[in-house]
Amino acid sequence: MQYLIRIGMARLNAKQQLQGLVGSVYIRNMNGMKVLQTRPVKPKQTKGTRASAADFKYAVAQSQTIRKAFQSLLALGTHPYTSQRLTGELHKGFHIPQGYTNHLTLFTADLAHLIGFEFHKTCPLELLLPVIFPFEVSDDGSLCLAPTLVPAVHSKLLPDSKASCALVFVVASWHPDRGPQADTVVFSFEMKQHIPTPIALQTDVYPAGTRLIVAAQLLVWNSRTALGDKNFCNNKQFNPVQVVFTGVV
Structure with missing residues (x-):
């Protein structure tokens, strides 16, 4: 008993x-x-804590929006914690400075620190192509990449020493009056194997207030099928994608 x-x-x-x-x-x-x-207690949240929580929730939503815009690049493979890392970087940009009353948004926040963000942390694009891409928004509202010589990628850094590669840029744009849906434009440059490749580009004119984010990908293939389609080497272990520009028109 x-x-x-x-x-x-x-x-x-x-x-x-x-x-x-x-x-x-x-x-x-x-x-x-x-x-x-x-015993569990319900902590009292300060005004700053509540604001930070709201900013984080907004950062999560915008992280999903950005990854959706670059889905064509990321579908081949990313780092397992890409979404968390991107959300963290965005939260820094959306954090309200002291004395600032309005919440920062995708169109008002300074997201310059996103430049250089690697979607695949274990195979960074910076290691393969240590070059700065001089993007800028022109006075008429178009995005331009000044003529740039991109060095050849060392074959030892590629999944296949006999592979060919292309440098792909995806320009994603968000208009403040169109919601979270992004428009994208793709530019591709097939790279030379042993000498630098000259590249340059210019987009159409964007409306004022448009947020622009550009991601670059090194796309690699090692052969072609009987129909001429490329057999790509990019996969979950190798898919270098990096944010190379962001700004507001």
């Missing part, structure tokens, strides 16, 4: 063990052991 002695809201069983609530602590069983923990 088991005898229980109540002490407040706790119980003393036949083994002389306390179970339940004792003062501000709680005793419970977990995996055959007695665990002593404090």
